[in-house]
Structures are given as C-alpha cells and as structure tokens.
Amino acid sequence: MAGDEMPNVHSLERPEDLKELIRQDRGDDCLSCKVVGSGAFFGLAAYSYFSGMSQLEKQRAAILQSKSMFGMRSRRFGIMGISAGLVWMGLWRAFR
Numbered sequence: 001m002a003g004d005e006m007p008n009v010h011s012l013e014r015p016e017d018l019k020e021l022i023r024q025d026r027g028d029d030c031l032s033c034k035v036v037g038s039g040a041f042f043g044l045a046a047y048s049y050f051s052g053m054s055q056l057e058k059q060r061a062a063i064l065q066s067k068s069m070f071g072m073r074s075r076r077f078g079i080m081g082i083s084a085g086l087v088w089m090g091l092w093r094a095f096r
Contacts, residue, residue, distance in 0.1 A: 041090030045083045052079035
C-alpha cells in the first residue's frame with residue numbers, strides 16, 4: 001500500500017462504477033491455466049458421454065424390461081445434456 005495515493009474527499013463522495021470494479025476484480029489468467037482448465041472440462045464431457053452411453057447400452061435390457069417412465073431416449077438426452085453442459089463450461093473457461 002505504500003505506492004497507493006490517499007483518495008480525496010470528492011472522489012469518495014461519488015459512487016464507484018460497478019463495471020469498472022468487476023473488471024478490476026476479475027483478475028488475469030495465464031494462457032496455460034485457461035488451456036488446462038478448459039481441457040479438463042472437455043475431457044470430462046467426453047468421458048461422461050462415452051462412459052454414460054456405454055453403461056446405458058449395457059443396461060439396455062434391464063431398462064426396457066422395467067417399463068420405467070424414463071426410457072432409453074430420455075436417459076440418452078440426460079447424458080447428452082450433462083456432456084453439453086460440461087462442454088459449455090469448457091468454452092466459458094477458455095474464452096472468459
């Protein structure tokens with residue numbers, strides 16, 4: 001704090017700009033942090049999709065036999081939704 005200047009009374013009386021405060025608070029990430037972070041989300045999305053679909057196919061007979069309200073289609077959409085959410089988080093992490 002030694003390099004900071006003492007604010008004057010006039011600058012303390014006016015409200016601060018919210019967008020400027022958020023921009024200052026955001027912080028900067030290095031490129032490698034963004035690549036690793038987004039890559040982790042993309043990897044989780046791929047793993048979730050492929051392992052989920054694999055498990056779903058293994059349990060296909062039991063699911064169809066149970067006559068559940070949630071059949072194969074809704075379960076596939078659920079797996080795809082989770083994977084799409086993880087991809088979106090990876091994109092957000094990469095470009096935000």
